[in-house]
Amino acid sequence: MIRPRPAGRARAALLALLLALPAAGCSIFEAPPVQRGNRADPELLAQLTPGVQTQADVQALLGSPTATGTFDRNMWYYISSVTRMRPASHFTVEDRRVIAMRFDEGGTLRDIREVGQDDMRRVDMVDRTTPVPGTERTVLQALFGNLGRIGAGGLGSETTPGGGPGR
Incomplete structure (x- = not known):
């Protein structure tokens, strides 16, 4: 009967450990989720009744809005998201409200x-830059x-070796 050598078992265990590390590493080094913005709690939203509360009441209950309307100051937006940074990946948004x-x-x-993903419009960024004449070398x-x-550091203030102004 052939018995495995202890060194062979150690190598197999080490190999199994090395193969398992990449899969486990994704969750070990993952950053915790980060709450961003002013999250309007559903329980607090349930306390609001249209036609009854005023802007001061809403602000006292929920805090300041994240944004107000650009062209209509009577529109308030409470924007929040839960984000996470994952290893070897980009910034991800897990929950947006x-x-x-x-x-x-x-x-x-x-x-x-509540404004959902279907209500939002995609805005593409423009990649071009405005050329400025005279900056190309x-x-x-x-x-x-x-x-x-x-030696042009002392332009306009010529001095003589004695330290006095030159003539």
């Missing part, structure tokens, strides 16, 4: 709704541009 509130001109709450300007500037 947007609550939109509309007030009338008197400051009374008129409407509360040629290779020769880059190589020889500083010739003649040696």
